[in-house]
Amino acid sequence: MHDDLPIETRRFRELRLELNLTQQAFSDALQIKGSLADIERLLQIYSINPLWMFGESRQKYLYEDGSVLPKVITLDSDQTGNIALINVKASAGYAHNLQDTEWYESLPAFSLPLPEYRNASFRAFQVQGDSMLPSLQPGEWVIARAEEKLSGIADGYIYVVVLPDTIVVKKVVKSRAGLQLISLNAIYPVIEANAQDVSEVWRVTAKITSNLEQPASSIEDLTREMREGFVSLRSLFDNGKQ
Numbered sequence: 001m002h003d004d005l006p007i008e009t010r011r012f013r014e015l016r017l018e019l020n021l022t023q024q025a026f027s028d029a030l031q032i033k034g035s036l037a038d039i040e041r042l043l044q045i046y047s048i049n050p051l052w053m054f055g056e057s058r059q060k061y062l063y064e065d066g067s068v069l070p071k072v073i074t075l076d077s078d079q080t081g082n083i084a085l086i087n088v089k090a091s092a093g094y095a096h097n098l099q100d101t102e103w104y105e106s107l108p109a110f111s112l113p114l115p116e117y118r119n120a121s122f123r124a125f126q127v128q129g130d131s132m133l134p135s136l137q138p139g140e141w142v143i144a145r146a147e148e149k150l151s152g153i154a155d156g157y158i159y160v161v162v163l164p165d166t167i168v169v170k171k172v173v174k175s176r177a178g179l180q181l182i183s184l185n186a187i188y189p190v191i192e193a194n195a196q197d198v199s200e201v202w203r204v205t206a207k208i209t210s211n212l213e214q215p216a217s218s219i220e221d222l223t224r225e226m227r228e229g230f231v232s233l234r235s236l237f238d239n240g241k242q
Contacts, residue, residue: 007055015048055119068201070146071099073121074109082109083117083143087126091167098162098199112143116205121146123202125160125167131183132158132169140209142169144202150174150195154203162200163193169204 016026049069074084084107086094097103110124111117127140135158136142144160147153151174159172161181170181170191178195 007053011053011055067149068198069148070121070123070200072101072104074104074107076109076111080111081121082111083122083124084109085124085126085141086167088128091125091128094167095162095165095199117143122205123160124208125169125202127169131185131188133185135184136169136207137209137211140207140211142204143206143208144204147201147203150179150198150201153179153201158204160200160202160204161193161198162202163197164199172201 012026016023019026074082076082084104086107090107093103122143122145124141124143127136127138127142130138142158142160147159153159153172153174155173156171158169161168161170161172161179168181168191170183173180173182175192177192178198179193181191181193183190
């Protein structure tokens with residue numbers, strides 16, 4: 001019978017029973033009258049993972065060991081998760097607004113009617129700088145899925161990592177202290193991030209680009225082309241001496 005109820009209603013009931021509270025006592029604790037629909041207050045008082053409330057995560061509480069879950073999820077008018085857009089300007093204040101629901105509501109957002117963008121929390125971040133060339137150009141967008149814990153990170157994949165004062169898009173490798181953040185552009189050094197400094201991690205699943213030109217050659221491609229050119233010149237020179 002309870003399976004017919006919306007997922008958030010079932011989550012409310014599960015949490016109330018876990019806390020050993022009557023419905024009225026639970027309602028009083030949330031400072032609401034005759035309703036248990038104040039999800040935002042529930043999340044703040046009991047530090048509940050918003051993804052768990054909507055059936056998108058098995059982790060109930062936000063502050064578990066190694067948790068890098070987003071503190072706020074964005075919903076459309078149908079209470080379905082949408083994809084907030086974090087442009088370069090917004091990214092400057094992102095790390096300081098992780099729990100500010102009004103700030104998130106001010107951001108543009110969209111939805112994708114594709115099955116791979118269901119049952120998880122996604123955000124879109126704009127790429128800044130040239131540290132991820134040639135794969136990611138400045139101004140392009142990456143769509144990324146929220147990770148629950150640092151232990152869930154897959155080495156060698158590209159992630160959006162939220163640090164105390166900045167957001168970076170890097171290839172990530174787990175280390176003893178936390179994470180190694182690696183640029184694809186070899187002129188940039190590896191960043192060592194301590195685990196306690198990582199607020200959120202989002203795995204890049206796709207990118208949005210308006211650059212449909214031929215991609216720039218990598219250093220390896222240019223080196224190979226130069227080597228092939230030298231071989232051709234030497235062959236011509238040797239043939240000319242005969």
